[in-house]
Amino acid sequence: MTTRRIVVLGAGYAGLAAATKLVRTAPGAEITVLDARARFVERVRLHQRAAGQAIPEWDLAEVLGRRGIRFVQGKAVALDLDAREVRLADGAALPYDTLVYALGSAGGAADVPGAAEHAVTVATPEDLADAAPPTGRALVVGAGATGLELAAELAESRPELRVTLLGADEPVAHLSARGRAHVRKVLDRLGVEVRAGAKVTAVTAAGVRLADGTEVPGEAVLWTAGFSVPRLAAAAGLAVDGAGRVRTDATLRSVSHPEVYAVGDAAAIAGPDGRVLRMACATALPQGAYAATAIGARARGAEPREFRFRYHLQCYSLGRTDGMVHAVRADDTPARIVITGRAGAWVKERIVRFAAKAAGLPS
Numbered sequence: 093m094t095t096r097r098i099v100v101l102g103a104g105y106a107g108l109a110a111a112t113k114l115v116r117t118a119p120g121a122e123i124t125v126l127d128a129r130a131r132f133v134e135r136v137r138l139h140q141r142a143a144g145q146a147i148p149e150w151d152l153a154e155v156l157g158r159r160g161i162r163f164v165q166g167k168a169v170a171l172d173l174d175a176r177e178v179r180l181a182d183g184a185a186l187p188y189d190t191l192v193y194a195l196g197s198a199g200g201a202a203d204v205p206g207a208a209e210h211a212v213t214v215a216t217p218e219d220l221a222d223a224a225p226p227t228g229r230a231l232v233v234g235a236g237a238t239g240l241e242l243a244a245e246l247a248e249s250r251p252e253l254r255v256t257l258l259g260a261d262e263p264v265a266h267l268s269a270r271g272r273a274h275v276r277k278v279l280d281r282l283g284v285e286v287r288a289g290a291k292v293t294a295v296t297a298a299g300v301r302l303a304d305g306t307e308v309p310g311e312a313v314l315w316t317a318g319f320s321v322p323r324l325a326a327a328a329g330l331a332v333d334g335a336g337r338v339r340t341d342a343t344l345r346s347v348s349h350p351e352v353y354a355v356g357d358a359a360a361i362a363g364p365d366g367r368v369l370r371m372a373c374a375t376a377l378p379q380g381a382y383a384a385t386a387i388g389a390r391a392r393g394a395e396p397r398e399f400r401f402r403y404h405l406q407c408y409s410l411g412r413t414d415g416m417v418h419a420v421r422a423d424d425t426p427a428r429i430v431i432t433g434r435a436g437a438w439v440k441e442r443i444v445r446f447a448a449k450a451a452g453l454p455s
């Protein structure tokens with residue numbers, strides 16, 4: 093199979109990790125990266141942006157151009173798997189021999205009545221582009237990692253807000269008692285009200301409605317519950333799972349179209365216990381780097397070793413001066429070591445910086 097023209101679809105953590113490594117693993121290939129955005133924005137800092145802080149950005153054409161990678165800014169609207177072309181919104185087509193599908197994910201509120209009109213989703217830079225800063229009582233929906241980090245950041249940066257965090261479970265309910273206690277202590281200190289067991293079924297102009305009929309009043313609703321993936325793969329006929337993520341083999345190739353590799357949030361990749369790896373830059377980066385290695389190996393006529401991944405840590409920022417880094421076992425279940433407080437914040441910040449570096453972005 094020829095790999096002369098490699099197109100990387102999506103310049104997020106996974107796509108950039110793949111593209112920048114391909115320069116070394118597939119010398120001589122013509123590498124093109126396509127993204128709808130001109131600039132890379134650190135998605136893992138979007139809760140900081142939602143709280144009014146400035147966050148770093150990089151010019152993709154410049155960063156990639158310096159490495160000899162062609163960057164095309166444009167929105168992919170379809171894949172023609174037979175013709176091996178990516179179709180762009182402006183009518184252009186990008187032909188490929190090998191495609192790296194790395195389109196990531198967006199917010200997951202589309203089906204919730206009222207969310208589109210009354211909630212600000214915190215999942216992509218575009219979500220926040222025209223969003224008015226929250227005022228009064230801010231309701232953060234979703235007590236997963238994003239919701240927890242957002243609630244803490246808002247409460248710390250904007251002390252005039254009253255912040256409520258609503259979720260099915262307590263934040264970090266899956267971690268150790270020590271980890272849970274630390275998070276609870278910080279949220280208490282920051283004045284964040286936590287409402288566990290709250291399933292939000294609608295967003296209104298006055299707040300949110302819960303499954304049991306309770307109305308929770310709030311001037312601002314910030315949605316962090318769930319992510320959804322682009323429909324392109326499913327629409328083109330690539331084999332996908334129930335959520336629309338590309339199903340891959342052990343070398344991260346599409347199970348239906350071996351000339352397509354899929355990495356990051358938009359791919360369904362099995363972890364050490366057989367479950368699909370969680371959507372995270374911690375999983376996206378090694379997947380992207382691995383895809384570059386596998387493509388390079390096959391270009392030389394070799395068969396790559398299977399993708400191997402194990403979890404090490406779960407990291408949470410709790411504002412700018414507190415954080416928690418929780419060791420986990422290979423299968424993401426909690427281990428004993430927990431770093432909290434300023435040390436936790438310091439480690440988390442270093443990991444975020446490292447992630448940008450691992451994606452090939454200059455510091």
Ligand SMILES: Cc1cc2nc3c(=O)[nH]c(=O)nc-3n(C[C@H](O)[C@H](O)[C@H](O)COP(=O)(O)OP(=O)(O)OC[C@H]3O[C@@H](n4cnc5c(N)ncnc54)[C@H](O)[C@@H]3O)c2cc1C
Pocket residue numbers: 101102103104105106107126127128129135136137138139166167168169194195196197214215216237238241322355356357358371372373374375376407
């Ligand atoms: C607030 C927040 C905090 C987070 N914190 C953490 C954290 O601490 N640790 C962690 O591991 N993970 C965290 N995550 C999750 C992490 O950001 C994602 O899992 C990660 O970005 C996935 O990388 P990716 O490359 O697969 O996709 P993305 O980063 O989503 O990149 C996909 C790229 O594809 C482009 N694209 C999409 N559709 C098209 C199209 N049709 N045409 C052209 N281009 C397109 C997008 O513009 C984007 O640049 C956080 C997420 C959020 C929202």
